[in-house]
Amino acid sequence: MKISGFLLNIDYSSEDITLWIKTKTGTVRITDTYDPYFYLDAPQNVIKDIELFKILYNGEPIQIKNYEKIRYWVKGKEKELFKIYCYSPSHIPLIKKALEDFQCYEYKIRFIQRYLIDKQLWPLKSYEFIYSNKIDKIVPIDEEENFNILAFDIETYNPSGIPNEKKDPIIMISYADQKEAKVLTFKKINREFVITYTNEEKMLESFCNILEEKDIDLILGYNINQFDLPYLRKRARVLGLDLTLGKENLEILVKKNGSNTKIEIPGRIPVDLYPVARFLSNIGAVRITRFTLKRVYHELIGEKSETKELVKKEDIWKMWNNERERDILADYSLGDSKAVIEISKHLLPVEIELAKVCGLTLEETASSATGRLVESLLMRKAHERNEIIPEIPRHHEVLERQRNPIKAAYVKIPEPGIYINIAVFDFRSLYPSIIISHNIDPFTLNCDCCENTHVSPLGHKFCKKRKGIIPETLEELITKRIKLKKEMKKLTKDSEEYNKIFARQWALKILANSFYGQTVYPRARWYSRECGSSITSWGRHYILSTIEKAEKLGFDVLYSDTDSILLILKNKTKKEALEFMESINKELPGNMELELEDFYPRGVFVSKRTSATGAKKKYALIDEKGMIKIRGFELVRRDWSKIAKKTQMDILKAILQDGDKEKAVKIVKQTIQELKEGKIPLEDLVIYTQLQKNIHSYAIKSPEVSAAKKAIKRGKKIESGALVGYIITKNGSSISDKAELLEFAEDYDPEYYINKQIMPAVLKILKELGYEEDELKAKGKQIGLDSFF
């Protein structure tokens, strides 16, 4: 038989591999079998014994199925190895253990990944599959993937705060796709988009049927891996229902491993946009500061979502019991599903392209960090190059690596002050270009084939003859990206084709920037202290020699961080600055390049609070179009109150845009006055801090921990990872004593907000304008610095 389509998802049970292939006419399931194997480095004469040996496991004899001799690359050297085939993946660790006198390789690779790598089968890419009772042939074809997507959201009855599946029903399920949006429920609701069923069971069954009728491929939601899907599963079990969210009436599987939940929906892919938003924000693909669905929607789409602030989570159960409010609850639920569809338009394309470049399924990609993505790509590449895939380090090895961190980038201390005429240059993709230019790879290190090698500033030597897997793969990604960027220029902005290619080049960029991480991440297969430290040492070398040359030419180098250099032009022209850049580029090796980032007419660098030196990683620049670029200041941090951040922003604008320091002082005076008069709403005074640990494992007392503990006593549930928003109230002695969550705060302490929020945020900038702290104090009484204003 023959079908063409793309691999949507793959799962494996006992011995069979199940492939879900999406074709033009629907999703088809094909099963395949496959012999697992590993590599053995052993002398010729042992193999006869191994061929015959049997080990007993639970009384069952286990033996190898077959073997062959192959030539393979092991740590940069070509060797003869045995490829040992087994009957079942579960036999591999047993046989490996019996062979512990010899070196084995690739014995701990997940079966599905092994299968996909060996078949050179890439999820989301199209193939023609020729198959009978197993797959006989896979031929790549040129077709684009496409998905039927649906977003959903559930509401639960919650009279005791957190819903409990044993007694609290799911009261609504909303969904939205490209065509329609509906709410399923089982009480009367006066909205045209609502479908009312006789009971909860019927509602759940109907939801499963809707997925099947619409032939959904991607099930989208927000925090569905942690809440909606597990709750649906648990609730169905309580009701004695099969929750057939999968294709062919197959049930959803919820697996707990450790603190993480793994969800499988046969034939479909659940995509939780919450971890996706966090991931893409972390690596700078989008900028999001807080991760509630509402905030993400607002920050990505730029307008308020349709969901109004009409529903408080803890009131959902009351609204369900009130006929008029139930209508509003339905609006709210529908709004959430629609919002998920909208944010998916921003987040999903990059994830899809990432999956296609790194060779993982979309499901895995959407729940993986960059480490896994690069690892997957390198594993595929290693197989293509007949090169051994390094092992995952064991626990003690990870600890050993962690104990011994690698020296990283250089940061120059800036002289605090307000500057004019600034030029900023940076090295384009510094670490990737160093890796490629110097062929840095664990297995090109200390080769025995070259005399003339790349020698790092630390003295490590890298081969000049055989290209390493890391530089080779990286170079391919970068070449592809350059090609795409050229194509992009020919297309009209925001056209469908343009957006697709834009997402593709972003995916390539994300991946390219993660290769350095693979050499220094203690859990990485391709970890190498020598490589990682060589990359950073070359980085320091290039930036420091650039600084030196700039100074020799008479530029003032104000600041530098890792790959950037900031010059004060003084009496020099822009042209001279560009000539300096050219002269640097002439001497750089390989594909390394220093680029102009921009010219800035004005900028502020501040001093550290604890010393007179300049603060690194904190500055503000204004470009020629009047756009302000801010790094590190309180106003970009979420753990400062809105009032402090807004005041800091306003005075920066007054100084950088208007050049008016009187105005800046006026703004501060005004804000302090309003704080004193109690005019500032509590919402503007909230300080958000994430609790990275469980509340009981803190060694210290701090405002966020103390506020959270008090809230827990009042019955609130706060888990590890929660973002708590607190207010410093008038009630208590220490700051921690005064801290209360926003919902429990009744007043605020103006002294705190003036002296500990506004003053530190603005003073460090105003100091650069001549407003000295000592000078302020000399003015007199010990009322605090605010008395000056």
Add this chain to the structure above:
DNA sequence: GCGGACTGCTTACCT
């Protein structure tokens, strides 16, 4: 007994 200096714990930012 009080305030400044300093340390340890912790979070969030920059590249």
Add this chain to the structure above:
DNA sequence: ACAGGTAAGCAGTCCGCG
């Protein structure tokens, strides 16, 4: 569960001061 460099807040402790 990406690394390392960095700033900075709060709580607690040490130290000097008469």
